[in-house]
Amino acid sequence: MEWLASLSAVPQALVATLFTYGVTALGAGTVFFFKSINRKVLDAMLGFAGGVMIAASFWSLLAPSIELSESMGGIPWIPAVLGFLLGGLFLRVVDRLLPHLHIEYDRSEAEGIKTNWQRSILLVLAITLHNIPEGLAVGVGFGAVAAGIPSAGLAGAVALAIGIGLQNFPEGAAVSIPLRRDGLTRRKAFWYGQLSGIVEPFAGVAGAALVTVMHPILPYALAFAAGAMIYVVAEEVIPESRREGNEHIATLGLMLGFAVMMTLDVALG
Structure with missing residues (x-):
């Protein structure tokens, strides 16, 4: 990890989000081996994704936001609350405007501004909507490391x-x-599958660059990324994982994802 530590926040965020994009591409590559996926397996994986995002929102974003705000002499909860709500509001606006279509939904159920775009494009945009806050979270996470927050180590x-x-x-x-x-x-x-993840490096670099240049906004940026991710989980991931009646499997997947992310953050952080 020494070579990564030698880089500044923006290149670190780029490397990290290229990795997250690469895993998206790896997942998309399963299409060369499978033509369908069992719905129970899909719902378990969606639940797992939701659990990871919930855990990351607190352990990696909200907790450092509160700690940094306190160290800067402000009221600790104000940046966390404002940033969190603004993150959710931002995703709400994007959700209303960006045309997208969720997994297994009919073309007539597309959300956002009405368009004649192909189903493939709408599916990609649905996952892209998830990946914006994820890339942003990684970017501001490395920005927090550059800011020297004790709880935000490399x-x-x-x-x-x-x-x-x-x-x-x-x-x-x-x-x-x-x-x-x-x-x-x-x-x-x-x-199309790998294309859905290409937004993460852009969001990650933008997030890291912004908080590096404008250090005072870092507590708000951390909470903003957390709010955006929680919005995605509550609005999209959890409802989608329960749509076909696999609530128990999805819930177990969510708990496993939360446990894995919590373990990673606490053990490595």
């Missing part, structure tokens, strides 16, 4: 990237496999 930022990467694997598969089932070639299905 190992903790790496743990966050690993956790986000783990839950990106099913997201890549969740795009490519349904597209293959819809009749796209394996190569095209893989292309």
Whole structure:
């Protein structure tokens, strides 16, 4: 990890989010081996992804936000609350405006501004919506390390990237496999699946660069990323994982994902 420590926050965020993007592409690559995915398995993976995101929101983002705000002499809970709510509000606006279609939904159930875009594009945009806050979270996580927050060590930022990467694997598969089932070639299905994760390096670099240049906004940025991720979990991931009646499997997956992310953050951080 020494070579990573020698880099500044922005290159660190780039490397980390290229890793999370790579895991998305790896998940999308399952389309070369499978044409369908068992719904129970998918719901368990979605639950796992939700658990990772919930744990990361607190251990890697909200807790450092509160600690940093306190060390800066402010009222600790104000940046955490404001940033958290603004993150959710931002995703709400994007959710209303960005055309997207969730897994297994009919074309007529697309959300956002009405459009005639192909189903494949709408599926990619749905997962892209998930990946924006994930990339941002990794970026501001490395920005927190550069700021010298005691609870935000390099190992903790790496743990966050690993956790986000783990839950990106099913997201890549969740795009490519349904597209293959819809009749796209394996190569095209893989292309669209990996494309859903390409936004993460951009969001990660932007987040790290912003908090590096504007250090006072870091507590708000950390909480903003947490709020955006919790919005995605509550609005999209959990409802989707329970849509086909596999509530118990999805819940167990969520608890496992939370436990894994908590272990990574506490053990490595």
